[in-house]
Amino acid sequence: MELPEITILAGQMGAELVGRRISEVEVSNEKCLNMPLGRFQEVVVGKEVTSVVPRGKWVFIGLEPGYALLFNTGMGADVIHFDAGDDLPEKYQIRVALDDGSGFTVRVWWFCYLHLVPTDRLSEHRMTAGMGLSPLDEGFTLEHFRGLLAGRRGGIKSFLMNQRNVAGIGNVYIQDILFGAGLHPLRKIDTLSEEEVGALYGSMRGILTESIGMGGLAYERDFYGRSGGYGREQYKVAYKEGLPCPVCGAVIEKIRTGSTTSFICPSCQRLE
Numbered sequence: 705m706e707l708p709e710i711t712i713l714a715g716q717m718g719a720e721l722v723g724r725r726i727s728e729v730e731v732s733n734e735k736c737l738n739m740p741l742g743r744f745q746e747v748v749v750g751k752e753v754t755s756v757v758p759r760g761k762w763v764f765i766g767l768e769p770g771y772a773l774l775f776n777t778g779m780g781a782d783v784i785h786f787d788a789g790d791d792l793p794e795k796y797q798i799r800v801a802l803d804d805g806s807g808f809t810v811r812v813w814w815f816c817y818l819h820l821v822p823t824d825r826l827s828e829h830r831m832t833a834g835m836g837l838s839p840l841d842e843g844f845t846l847e848h849f850r851g852l853l854a855g856r857r858g859g860i861k862s863f864l865m866n867q868r869n870v871a872g873i874g875n876v877y878i879q880d881i882l883f884g885a886g887l888h889p890l891r892k893i894d895t896l897s898e899e900e901v902g903a904l905y906g907s908m909r910g911i912l913t914e915s916i917g918m919g920g921l922a923y924e925r926d927f928y929g930r931s932g933g934y935g936r937e938q939y940k941v942a943y944k945e946g947l948p949c950p951v952c953g954a955v956i957e958k959i960r961t962g963s964t965t966s967f968i969c970p971s972c973q974r975l976e
């Protein structure tokens with residue numbers, strides 16, 4: 705899940721959870737916790753959910769008094785709401801029940817993190833404390849983005865995917881974000897013109913906003929089990945190797961860029 709899916713999920717979780725008390729927590733994959741299960745249950749059960757907020761690829765669930773549950777779906781997960789009396793999914797690793805009998809289950813594809821942190825010690829949570837702003841955060845202005853890039857020399861793709869710089873972009877949306885700005889993934893940051901930085905900023909926010917409007921990625925499911933609407937037809941170059949570029953018609957290529965795979969139009973996204 706990237707920023708759009710996390711934003712949608714957090715919004716839906718907030719609508720169902722805020723104001724309710726946690727009555728029960730079941731976790732069968734204890735490795736996702738940052739403490740023994742017994743201790744985790746002791747703290748969480750009885751607490752009221754006060755907020756659910758997206759933070760990059762994380763969902764922050766505020767618990768009163770004094771705690772936050774930090775949830776990251778790793779390579780992906782089905783996080784599904786249930787009402788009192790509903791049948792639960794056949795397989796799940798986490799179940800959180802609320803005081804009215806509703807709740808949610810989590811079926812993790814590979815791994816996930818469910819970390820319980822006292823609110824006054826959030827700055828000590830190493831996986832999230834250094835995270836940058838997300839492109840749709842209020843403070844993420846063009847000036848903020850220019851400031852992040854100033855003095856940097858590496859490749860633009862790895863920079864954007866580093867959660868310490870920009871939170872919430874992964875290897876799906878990055879493809880069309882770079883294409884939209886006409887940038888090759890390996891372009892060095894210090895070679896970008898003002899216009900290119902402006903185009904990249906607009907492309908980033910445009911694509912993420914468009915996907916949120918369509919319910920997120922088609923292969924991810926929301927809190928109610930519905931698939932998103934942002935799929936292959938919306939992709940510009942992502943996962944479309946061998947097909948024509950929607951702008952110039954050149955054949956889209958799939959290339960290795962360091963440890964990641966990239967999809968580019970060799971004509972619209974030149975390295976030189």
Ligand SMILES: [Zn+2]
Pocket residue numbers: 949950951952953954969970971972973
């Ligand atoms: Zn092209």
